[in-house]
Amino acid sequence: MLAKSSTELVRQQNSALVLSALRRHGRLAHTEISDATGLASATVSAITADLERARIIEKSEQQAVSGRGRPRVLFSQRRGCGYLVTIIISSDSIQYSLVDYAGTLLDRFTEPRGEGGTATFLAAISAALTRAATRSRIDPARVLLVSISSKGLAHPAAPVLVWSPVFGAQPVDFSQALTDGWSAKVILNNETLLVAGALLEREAKRKGEGEPVLAALSLGHSIGLGIARRGGAGLPEISAPNFGHMLHMPDGGLCRCGARGCIEAYAGFYAILRTAFEVPMDTIPAKFVPIAEIDKIAAGARQGNRMAQLAFRHAGVALGNGLSRLLSLHGHMPVFITGPGTRHYDLLQAGMEEGLSQTQVVRLGGMPNLLVVPDEASLVFEGHLNLAFSIIDQDIIASRPHMQAAGE
Amino acid sequence: MLAKSSTELVRQQNSALVLSALRRHGRLAHTEISDATGLASATVSAITADLERARIIEKSEQQAVSGRGRPRVLFSQRRGCGYLVTIIISSDSIQYSLVDYAGTLLDRFTEPRGEGGTATFLAAISAALTRAATRSRIDPARVLLVSISSKGLAHPAAPVLVWSPVFGAQPVDFSQALTDGWSAKVILNNETLLVAGALLEREAKRKGEGEPVLAALSLGHSIGLGIARRGGAGLPEISAPNFGHMLHMPDGGLCRCGARGCIEAYAGFYAILRTAFEVPMDTIPAKFVPIAEIDKIAAGARQGNRMAQLAFRHAGVALGNGLSRLLSLHGHMPVFITGPGTRHYDLLQAGMEEGLSQTQVVRLGGMPNLLVVPDEASLVFEGHLNLAFSIIDQDIIASRPHMQAAGE
DNA sequence: TGTCATTTCTCGACTGTCGAGAAAAAAGCT
DNA sequence: AGCTTTTTTCTCGACAGTCGAGAAATGACA
Numbered sequence: 001m002l003a004k005s006s007t008e009l010v011r012q013q014n015s016a017l018v019l020s021a022l023r024r025h026g027r028l029a030h031t032e033i034s035d036a037t038g039l040a041s042a043t044v045s046a047i048t049a050d051l052e053r054a055r056i057i058e059k060s061e062q063q064a065v066s067g068r069g070r071p072r073v074l075f076s077q078r079r080g081c082g083y084l085v086t087i088i089i090s091s092d093s094i095q096y097s098l099v100d101y102a103g104t105l106l107d108r109f110t111e112p113r114g115e116g117g118t119a120t121f122l123a124a125i126s127a128a129l130t131r132a133a134t135r136s137r138i139d140p141a142r143v144l145l146v147s148i149s150s151k152g153l154a155h156p157a158a159p160v161l162v163w164s165p166v167f168g169a170q171p172v173d174f175s176q177a178l179t180d181g182w183s184a185k186v187i188l189n190n191e192t193l194l195v196a197g198a199l200l201e202r203e204a205k206r207k208g209e210g211e212p213v214l215a216a217l218s219l220g221h222s223i224g225l226g227i228a229r230r231g232g233a234g235l236p237e238i239s240a241p242n243f244g245h246m247l248h249m250p251d252g253g254l255c256r257c258g259a260r261g262c263i264e265a266y267a268g269f270y271a272i273l274r275t276a277f278e279v280p281m282d283t284i285p286a287k288f289v290p291i292a293e294i295d296k297i298a299a300g301a302r303q304g305n306r307m308a309q310l311a312f313r314h315a316g317v318a319l320g321n322g323l324s325r326l327l328s329l330h331g332h333m334p335v336f337i338t339g340p341g342t343r344h345y346d347l348l349q350a351g352m353e354e355g356l357s358q359t360q361v362v363r364l365g366g367m368p369n370l371l372v373v374p375d376e377a378s379l380v381f382e383g384h385l386n387l388a389f390s391i392i393d394q395d396i397i398a399s400r401p402h403m404q405a406a407g408e
Numbered sequence: 409m410l411a412k413s414s415t416e417l418v419r420q421q422n423s424a425l426v427l428s429a430l431r432r433h434g435r436l437a438h439t440e441i442s443d444a445t446g447l448a449s450a451t452v453s454a455i456t457a458d459l460e461r462a463r464i465i466e467k468s469e470q471q472a473v474s475g476r477g478r479p480r481v482l483f484s485q486r487r488g489c490g491y492l493v494t495i496i497i498s499s500d501s502i503q504y505s506l507v508d509y510a511g512t513l514l515d516r517f518t519e520p521r522g523e524g525g526t527a528t529f530l531a532a533i534s535a536a537l538t539r540a541a542t543r544s545r546i547d548p549a550r551v552l553l554v555s556i557s558s559k560g561l562a563h564p565a566a567p568v569l570v571w572s573p574v575f576g577a578q579p580v581d582f583s584q585a586l587t588d589g590w591s592a593k594v595i596l597n598n599e600t601l602l603v604a605g606a607l608l609e610r611e612a613k614r615k616g617e618g619e620p621v622l623a624a625l626s627l628g629h630s631i632g633l634g635i636a637r638r639g640g641a642g643l644p645e646i647s648a649p650n651f652g653h654m655l656h657m658p659d660g661g662l663c664r665c666g667a668r669g670c671i672e673a674y675a676g677f678y679a680i681l682r683t684a685f686e687v688p689m690d691t692i693p694a695k696f697v698p699i700a701e702i703d704k705i706a707a708g709a710r711q712g713n714r715m716a717q718l719a720f721r722h723a724g725v726a727l728g729n730g731l732s733r734l735l736s737l738h739g740h741m742p743v744f745i746t747g748p749g750t751r752h753y754d755l756l757q758a759g760m761e762e763g764l765s766q767t768q769v770v771r772l773g774g775m776p777n778l779l780v781v782p783d784e785a786s787l788v789f790e791g792h793l794n795l796a797f798s799i800i801d802q803d804i805i806a807s808r809p810h811m812q813a814a815g816e
Numbered sequence: 817t818g819t820c821a822t823t824t825c826t827c828g829a830c831t832g833t834c835g836a837g838a839a840a841a842a843a844g845c846t
Numbered sequence: 847a848g849c850t851t852t853t854t855t856c857t858c859g860a861c862a863g864t865c866g867a868g869a870a871a872t873g874a875c876a
Contacts, residue, residue, distance in 0.1 A: 002421070002424065002425050002428060002641065002642045003641060003642050004421070004425055004446045004447055005417070005418040005421040005422055005425075005864095006418060006831090006863085006864060006865090007415060007418060007830085007831045007832045007863060007864060008831070008832085008864090009413070009418070010413040010414060010415060010417070010418055010831090010833080010863095011831075011832065013410070013412070013413040014412060014413055014832090014833085016410065017410050017412055017413075020410060029854080029855090030854070030855060031853090031854065031855085037412055038412045039412055039833080040833065040834045040835070041834090041835090041854095041855080041856085042833075042834060042836095042856085042857080042858090043832080043833055043834070044855095045855075045856060045857085046832080046833085067842090067843075067852090067853085068842065068844075068851075068852045068853060069842065069851090069852045069854055070839095070840055070841045070842065070852085070853055070854040070855065071841070071842065071853090071854075072853090072854065072855090073854085073855075153772070156739065162772060163768070163772055169771075169772060232641075233410070233411065233641065234410045235410060239739075241737040241738065241739075242735075242736045242737070242768060242769050243736065243737065245736065245767065245768035245769070246732075246733050246736035246737065246767070247729055247732050247766060247767045250725075250729060250763075251766075255768075257768045257771075258768075258771070259766060259767060259771060260766060261766065262767075262768065317658075321655055321658060324654075324655050325654050325655055325733050325737070326737060328649060328650045328651065328653065328654035328655070329649040329650070329651065329654065329734060329737050329738065330649065330737065331647075331649075355658075358655060358658065358659075358668060358669065359653065359654070359655045359667060359670075360571070360650065360663075360666075360667045361650050361653070363665075363666070363667060364561070364570060364571055364577060413833095414832085414834090414862090415831090415832060415833060415861090415862050415863050415864090416833090416862070416863085418832090418862090418863060418864080419862075419863060419864095422863090422864085437823080437824095438823070438824060438825090439822090439823065439824085447864085447865095448864065448865045448866070449823095449824080449825085449865090449866090450825085450826080450827090450866075450867095451863080451864055451865070452824095453824075453825060453826080454864085457825095475821085475822085475873090475874070476820070476821045476872095476873070476875075477820085477821045477822025477823055477872075477873070478821085478822055478823040478824065478870090478871055478872045478873070479822090479823075479872065480823065480824090481823085481824075
């Protein structure tokens with residue numbers, strides 16, 4: 001059933017519009033907000049007055065010199081309105097970032113990922129969270145959101161890691177990482193999903209609207225994929241398919257996940273290693289492969305080593321076949337390739353194109369655009385900020401029963 | 409960018425809500441509308457008055473006897489408000505249905521699908537359309553929508569068949585089927601997409617809300633798949649992946665589409681025939697296989713014929729592998745199986761489960777629910793009506809600049 | 817014939833957007 | 847210095863929409 005609408009929802013929607021304009025462009029004057037949102041000047045006045053009264057935005061100190069005329073008054077988010085913590089979990093370390101409501105980074109530190117089970121893992125995160133808050137003298141209750149990303153499969157609704165390279169099928173419930181005094185909402189997303197979201201936003205900024213849909217493919221020890229789509233209402237929809245463990249080849253090579261024939265079992269770093277050294281395909285894969293090892297194989301391949309070349313070719317074909325299936329099931333879209341594996345994209349490319357070219361969608365719609373974007377780390381953080389602040393803004397607006405007097 | 413909102417959009421949204429309630433339940437009284445939509449009684453009064461003035465709905469003649477109290481006044485769509493034509497294209501025939509705005513079937517006839525190219529094909533449709541209109545003495549200008557379905561790949565935006573079993577990659581633009589005097593919008597959708605939409609609606613009616621997402625799989629000469637999802641705003645999102653021609657096996661059997669290794673080349677009727685009779689896999693597939701032929705093979709399989717059994721098993725594995733990839737890329741969901749091929753589901757089932765069981769998503773999330781729903785034809789028509797009327801209602805509401813006086 | 821139960825309709829309060837013009841405030845000009 | 851110009855912000859009244867409460871309508875029932 002559809003949802004009913006009312007005048008109050010109109011105000012909510014338009015307030016969200018103003019906040020998102022502020023997010024996208026940072027510090028805007030009254031007229032600029034009006035231009036960016038399409039709202040009438042009078043409406044912008046009403047909304048900014050409300051938001052200012054509610055201490056969500058504030059008139060900026062520094063005024064933009066605009067030449068003649070009445071000087072502009074710039075609005076921006078009130079920094080102290082709330083805080084965000086992002087946690088980026090990678091195979092060997094965990095990076096914590098504390099960000100204020102205006103989007104500026106206040107603190108960042110990285111801790112090695114310890115040994116042990118999920119309990120000690122969660123305890124370590126819990127401790128790090130408290131450390132982050134106390135170090136910047138911030139009351140944990142004022143942290144509105146903790147945004148976590150990891151490789152692996154996240155539960156669609158709850159902040160639970162359903163499968164991960166490290167803990168396997170043992171679920172990790174991150175909501176347990178919040179101790180007393182914390183009231184933040186916790187979200188967990190696949191890392192490459194955030195990359196896709198960030199790329200969609202970047203493209204939209206670069207050229208008006210940009211791609212309506214795109215995929216991000218992360219190449220590394222494991223294989224990740226995210227899809228971002230500009231939905232009907234204008235807000236982006238992002239999803240993280242389980243691409244790395246999609247079936248590539250029935251009864252194929254053994255994968256870390258325990259299944260056989262996953263894409264990752266052909267295109268992950270450990271798989272490239274396995275093929276290059278002619279280790280049997282049913283060998284339990286290496287837990288961790290230093291990137292230097294892969295670089296060595298790549299160097300060999302570039303110098304003519306047949307098995308090394310074959311390893312990359314097989315990886316490319318697995319990726320290409322997988323992408324062809326992606327296009328079959330999700331429609332045509334450009335693919336942005338990122339992650340440490342992009343260093344050896346030259347060795348993968350031919351195989352990928354071979355793996356793609358056979359399917360009907362590619363024969364009809366042509367080869368998809370394959371673009372390499374090496375700097376994965378900044379994309380992940382960008383994706384965190386995009387997603388987290390859109391949720392925070394939404395929550396803040398929705399949680400105010402009636403704007404009315406908030407006192408001054 | 410988000411869209412701005414305004415009070416007028418609120419009215420549009422709520423009018424649509426009222427109309428959709430009327431669609432779903434048929435003939436409703438003031439209070440019932442209020443209950444179904446959640447709108448205040450006064451609001452329902454305002455909206456129904458508007459819609460009545462605009463001659464979109466009308467007070468029904470027959471009154472429901474409700475016991476004591478002021479008698480209820482039932483509203484329903486005004487039949488003459490507009491008309492809908494649905495065209496269901498199958499491999500050997502084309503079925504035309506004329507439906508009035510209230511959803512009642514006025515006329516239906518089926519014509520054999522002639523020989524010849526796209527031009528004669530379109531001309532035949534054009535002629536049939538005019539015939540449908542004149543036979544019921546309806547001005548073609550009052551047909552608001554022509555909703556077409558076919559197997560194959562439809563263009564996401566325009567009513568163009570990008571690939572079809574009959575015409576191959578030669579595009580068919582159905583908007584050319586409208587001659588002078590017709591002003592209807594034309595939409596084209598994959599047949600199985602409509603099935604998925606109909607199933608989603610059925611499930612929602614059966615139990616509150618029902619499945620949030622489901623897939624429909626159609627088994628026949630070709631293989632079709634549709635996905636229906638209850639979206640964030642409550643309105644269903646449906647999509648038709650190119651499942652039948654997704655890659656099953658690299659360098660595999662030759663498919664009708666010209667590619668190799670498509671799922672259809674293993675699970676379509678012609679593929680079952682090919683395997684059962686041990687015809688080489690690179691043989692150009694049969695244009696058309698009578699269902700009796702498949703029934704014969706199935707009977708043989710049930711009596712122990714090894715090759716016949718193998719044919720169905722291979723088909724099942726291809727479908728199962730394909731579905732496992734669907735779940736990997738779209739998340740877990742139940743699969744409703746329909747089409748003439750369901751008659752032999754008993755022979756396919758084991759292979760499908762084998763093909764599904766290997767992948768990580770299935771190992772983690774369990775085997776998806778596989779449900780057989782044989783009556784495909786009524787699902788297709790139901791899907792046409794659901795989709796068409798939601799579009800028609802939307803258009804009607806949006807196209808009225810300002811309700812105001814519409815005269816009496 | 818009068819009362820009752822139930823539904824529909826109407827009124828006033830409230831919230832929201834919009835366009836137009838008034839007010840503000842700095843730069844430029846004489 | 848004082849006036850004009852220019853640009854931005856603010857304010858006011860008109861208009862559209864929803865909602866709750868209560869009035870009006872109307873057939874059933876005693």
